[in-house]
Amino acid sequence: MIQTQLTLLRRELWEHRSIFITPLVVGLVVALGALTGQVAVSAFDQAVDLAILGASNLGERERAVAITVLMIAVSTPFVIAMSILAVFYLLDALYAERKDRSILFWRSMPVTDAETVVSKLLTAILVIPLITFAAIVATSLVVLAVSGIWISMRGGDGGQLIWAAAPLFDNFLVSLIFVLALPLWLSPFAGWFLLVSAWTKRSPFLVGFLPLIVAPMIERILVGTSYLNELIFVRSGKVPLFSESGFDPSRYMFSDSDRPMIAEDAATSLLSYVDPVRFLSSPGLWLGLLVCALLTAAAIYIRRYRDDS
């Protein structure tokens, strides 16, 4: 059972090399960006030296906050790329095998349709996030190392400024929690795209997205309410992972006049803002998972019953 599932997951990684390539490309772009950024600002000799001097005089807490902000900046493109990758993966997962008729081969193996479809859902909501997490860790370490070396080359104390201050473990733990929690919160979409992939005869991308955009518009025009808009667009952005009073990026580090300032009450890492109880006790999470389960069951049903090969 577990052996079969692991084999099926491995199979997905063989087929969809983009699962590795996407985070790798994002990592290279982010790391190169950090490097060129540092080379570019080196032109402003005096200002940079002053900044390093200023940073050296910051308190330990402020330095930790600054590095946390840097790490958030490094992680964000990975999370965006992960979401896009997962959508494309899911739309392709049960569509490509029908298009090239290889479904007949896969179904000639002693594997149930449920096992196969579940392996595709797990790839999207577990495997892709875990690979993304590994890429975030690797890229963050590279960016911090490059920054440390760069500061040292300019006469600052890179070891003290970067490594001593960095709340590495806490921030990585938050990244891990976030990349695992986000797909759970968005799981109804995963179920929906999987269903579209199993069902549509052509253009899964269009069939997947058009209803998400058109249905709220129709509801608005015909009924005058906006429940669907709320469910599809507003809910997506409100992952109840951080404590209600807590994480607000605009307050975390704000610009006062023209110098960036660190908020008085900012914690040194995001870990203290993570509120697992709030997340796990959110009815929205469990309702979402239920919707995902129903849509996945429908995808399994279609793969099993439809015969269009």
Add this chain to the structure above:
Amino acid sequence: MTRLVEARGVSKSFGTTTAVDNVSFTIDAGRITGLIGPNGAGKTTLLKAMLGLTDCEGTLSVLGLDPFRQRKELMRNICFIADVAVLPRWIQVSQLLDFIESVHPQFSRPRAEELLAKTKIKASAKVRELSKGMVTQLHLSIIIAIDARLLVLDEPTIGLDIIFRKEFYSNLLNDYFDEQRTILVTTHQVEEIENLLTHVMFINDGRIVLDTSMEDLPSQFTELTTSGSRAEEARRLGPIHERDTFGKKVMIFEGVSRDTLREFGETHKPAIADLFVAKVKGAS
């Protein structure tokens, strides 16, 4: 003798068209059965029902299982080649073997590798880099390495050149077939498999029009070559089919003894292809 397939009153409709119409038959272990029918006769639908790929009405039992509801169990003991193009094009040969080895309890990887070593197929090659004939060789090698009780082949050699087709069937017979194993094959190139078959089934318009063993065939059907007035007399015995060849009349009779017919001309065992035309035209 073990009964592998038992179909009683099996039907399958798509909307208003009936693809398979109240079909009953059995297949015992150790047979090589040819299922012959024109396009759209219901062959593929019937095979799909037997493979659990589609639901049907009536009672259908394959290896004692309900194919549609117990597909996973069934697939441990059944193999099929649906058509040459179904191996995923992106996969590497070695990955394919890894996958099957880990999900299929009856698969012997050493056996597959031994068979592949005789071909030009490399373990590092991707399916998309192989020619059509090589893909079929690959699929056949995999299937021979699976210790399955029933092998279903649906047009396995379609689109292949003559050398690959001959090789396919000779490998199948030499490496796969024995008394324990059973094959069900459909093809348009009947002549090529005629000598392999132990049994033959004709299907037309969703119905089985003939189901017999190759051994019994000559006692049931006779082909008579005759001409002139003798043809007139022979025609009174009610041939199921008649055609002209080089000015002679060739008639096929069902249930008329060969001794009786010998008085009117030369008698032969009819070729499957000719018999098929006779039965299908006769039925329509």
